[in-house]
Amino acid sequence: MNENTIVKAENLDLYYGENKALKGINIEIPEHQITALIGPSGCGKSTFLRCLNRMNDLIPNVKITGSLLYRGEDIYAPGQDVTDLRKRIGMVFQKANPFPMSIYDNVAYGPRTHGIRSKVKLDEIVEESLKGAAIWDEVKDRLKKPALGLSGGQQQRLCIARALAVKPDVLLMDESTSALDPISTSKIEDLATELKKDYTIIMVTHNMQQAARISDKTAFFLLGELIEYGDTEQMFSMPQNKKTEDYITGRFG
Numbered sequence: 001m002n003e004n005t006i007v008k009a010e011n012l013d014l015y016y017g018e019n020k021a022l023k024g025i026n027i028e029i030p031e032h033q034i035t036a037l038i039g040p041s042g043c044g045k046s047t048f049l050r051c052l053n054r055m056n057d058l059i060p061n062v063k064i065t066g067s068l069l070y071r072g073e074d075i076y077a078p079g080q081d082v083t084d085l086r087k088r089i090g091m092v093f094q095k096a097n098p099f100p101m102s103i104y105d106n107v108a109y110g111p112r113t114h115g116i117r118s119k120v121k122l123d124e125i126v127e128e129s130l131k132g133a134a135i136w137d138e139v140k141d142r143l144k145k146p147a148l149g150l151s152g153g154q155q156q157r158l159c160i161a162r163a164l165a166v167k168p169d170v171l172l173m174d175e176s177t178s179a180l181d182p183i184s185t186s187k188i189e190d191l192a193t194e195l196k197k198d199y200t201i202i203m204v205t206h207n208m209q210q211a212a213r214i215s216d217k218t219a220f221f222l223l224g225e226l227i228e229y230g231d232t233e234q235m236f237s238m239p240q241n242k243k244t245e246d247y248i249t250g251r252f253g
């Protein structure tokens with residue numbers, strides 16, 4: 001295993017009932033980089049992402065075989081503490097999903113769940129997380145106002161702040177900009193680039209330009225298989241596989 005590998009899958013298969021959605025995935029994802037997962041609809045990108053913090057546990061009839069390691073630790077080990085795993089591997093979804101409560105309480109929610117009660121400490125975490133998500137200046141005077149009153153782009157950055165508040169190690173982003181306008185998208189892209197200093201980011205995107213713009217590594221999935229994985233620059237300039245080339249040049253997908 002490379003020394004900077006944070007996530008490693010070996011022969012990972014996933015079945016939804018009879019349907020095999022991931023087929024023998026082998027990948028080593030490095031820390032402090034942005035890894036983009038690309039591929040046509042239904043090829044298994046979100047399924048793979050959800051394996052990493054065991055979001056698939058919530059779906060009935062899922063069977064997983066092979067191995068999936070996070071910092072050398074088996075994500076699917078019987079004794080795995082899933083709450084703790086999800087604290088370390090946080091997720092931001094496609095659609096912003098703030099809780100129907102104040103901006104402050106949205107961000108303080110995770111730390112409170114993990115037992116932090118001190119107001120001074122919570123104030124500090126809320127400010128730090130909102131700054132980390134590049135939304136502090138826009139909301140600092142309305143922290144007690146409902147989060148649902150924010151614009152879509154602001155709500156998504158709030159969700160990123162909420163994810164950062166529990167100090168995760170890895171941030172999973174599932175098409176987190178697909179519902180946003182170009183300005184909000186560009187803010188979140190800048191943010192992701194900024195955040196990789198402190199976090200590892202693994203993102204699903206349908207936007208090829210986005211993958212090319214901000215990711216360091218790209219993984220191309222097709223029908224449940226990982227077809228090609230490597231440095232983004234190399235993949236977009238000189239793909240090794242004909243199927244990758246066809247996809248990134250827009251010949252299918």
Ligand SMILES: Nc1ncnc2c1ncn2[C@@H]1O[C@H](COP(=O)(O)OP(=O)(O)OP(=O)(O)O)[C@@H](O)[C@H]1O
Binds near residue numbers: 040044045
């Ligand atoms: N909850 C589920 N139950 C059963 N099958 C599912 C479930 N979620 C996904 N699948 C199936 O698994 C396969 C992969 O789906 P997945 O959502 O991972 O693809 P994707 O590449 O993320 O697609 P998209 O880009 O459209 O989000 C598809 O055949 C899909 O129908």
